Amino acid sequence: MSRRVIVCGAGIVGAATAYHLARRGAEVVLVDRRGIAAAASGRAAGFLALDWCDGLATGPMARASFAMHAELGRELGVDIGYRRVRTSLVALERRGEQGAATGWVDGDARIRGQLGDERTTAQVDPRRLTRALVTAAERHGATMRLGIVEDVVVDAGIATGVRVDGETLAADAVVVAMGPWSAQAAPGLGLPPMLAVKGHSVLLSPREAMPAEALFVDDDHGGEAPEVLPRPDGTVYIAAGSQVTRTPDPPESVGFEPAAIDALRAVAGRLSTGLRGVDWLDPGACYRPLCADNVPAVGAVPGARGAHVATGHGPWGILLGPATGAALAERILDGASTTVDLGPFDPARLLRR
Ligand SMILES: Cc1cc2nc3c(=O)[nH]c(=O)nc-3n(C[C@H](O)[C@H](O)[C@H](O)COP(=O)(O)OP(=O)(O)OC[C@H]3O[C@@H](n4cnc5c(N)ncnc54)[C@H](O)[C@@H]3O)c2cc1C
Incomplete structure (x- = not known):
């Protein structure tokens, strides 16, 4: 099991991943250059739909996440504006x-x-939700750090840490969840432009x-x-x-x-x-x-063992965030996800193009 995980990006996707990792006992450092929910995750509508993704790759993830949203306020002990x-x-x-x-x-x-x-259909206040997830992750021992991610450090095919403001933070696993900046802020992973x-x-x-x-x-x-x-x-x-x-x-x-x-x-x-x-x-x-094919990328990055990416959720990142975070935490800690099948979101498909 990976113990120390650096999560890059404190939007809904990074926050949900940090929360699920931390509650499972991982040592989590969450890094963002501007703070929590500073980009789309603080400005989105927060509209949620059970079945609007049916028939798409995201259908099962949307259904799982819609159900999770209904429980999150109670689980986190905070009013997240859900109704x-x-x-x-x-x-x-x-x-x-x-x-x-x-x-x-x-x-x-x-x-x-x-x-x-x-x-x-339902709604949530996305900024409140993202902040509540980070607070809950911190209660489980996670640390939030302000800083600019400059790259993921890859040594002989293994991700060994993250360079933040010129300093290298060592890690057993890394999650890149920097929204549309994910490829450019981690050039060492060779992800295609978003x-x-x-x-x-x-x-x-x-x-x-x-x-x-x-x-x-x-x-x-x-x-x-x-x-x-x-x-x-x-x-x-x-x-x-x-x-x-x-x-x-x-x-x-x-x-x-x-x-x-x-x-x-x-x-x-x-x-x-x-x-x-x-x-x-x-x-x-x-x-x-x-992502170029309109499908989120969630999973391990080929050629950099320990590196993971979670981005490309388009118009549905608030809806899909909780299930994405839970599934990716399972993938990192257990080797496979049970919340939803991450197969359709394998980042390898983007690198093969
Ligand atoms: C107008 C609008 C309305 C929307 N409405 C809905 C809706 O109703 N329902 C829904 O489900 N979705 C909605 N969405 C989509 C949703 O907002 C996004 O899919 C989601 O917020 C993406 O979350 P994220 O965590 O992937 O990225 P982001 O929220 O973009 O977070 C990325 C984070 O990475 C950080 N970062 C970037 N570069 C670096 C770096 N070099 N170092 C450190 N940190 C860095 C940023 O500061 C940011 O905090 C809407 C989007 C928009 C624009």
Whole structure:
């Protein structure tokens, strides 16, 4: 069994992996250049779906992770903003036309159909969840360290540590979970470059609480449909975006376009009169990490014994994070995973290309 494991990246994937490793007795050091949930894992919607990945490689992992999310608040002893939601598809009418008002969707929009209900869709606050996982990992002895990962040290085909800010930290196993920066921040592993999909988001503060209902907006928005998600804390999250890039900005300089935030606020106001002209906070953008074939890479890196990668979860990293962390911890500590079969996610497929 590997005893000392360095986990690079404190997003949802690194945090969940660190938590499962630490609770199983591994000595874990979690390293991030900006802190916990500083990138997409702090800015995502936190929408969860039981069966939206069915038929894809991620289907079984999504189902396993959806079930894990329901237990995590209790398990971690923290309010992670989890609740079940109903989910609707909404269409915006042409300007000036009034849609048939349905509850809070009372602007120039109408409900076009149900995409899910309380059995199949849910939400979590991703920043709270990621922080709670790290806190729980620390309770099991893990250490969080701020620092820039410069590379994984590979000696004669064996990963022996991680270079952080010029210092080499020795390890029996290494996990690279640095989102879209995973390949470039660990060049010694020879991982192929990743893709990243940029998305803008903002939180609105309506005067009255909105219901537990997620909305996906079927709109000619020039890309992915905006998603709107009222949170239990009274804020309403809205995001959209689909700019694909090969090299994301460095984590600390991910910028946002004010016009994209204005567009999101305008969509929100068209959906619901309760979201018009309200206060807003935390405007920004983040990147969904993607592998070239759209399937996450989770498992051992060929040619570097002891090195593992866990990234490429695209639009579903919050949903898939808990099962990814549990399965990878099993893979590292037991040699095989039981939570889900990691076969479809074998990083070797990317290196063969
Ligand atoms: C707008 C938007 C909405 C989304 N909504 C949802 C949703 O509703 N449901 C869902 O399931 N998913 C959603 N996602 C996707 C989800 O956010 C991501 O898949 C997930 O957060 C990726 O997590 P990660 O841990 O792999 O990477 P990240 O969260 O990107 O974390 C990577 C970490 O690595 C660190 N790092 C990078 N380089 C270095 C280095 N050299 N040294 C040290 N640390 C480094 C970064 O600082 C960062 O903290 C959304 C994404 C976006 C952009």
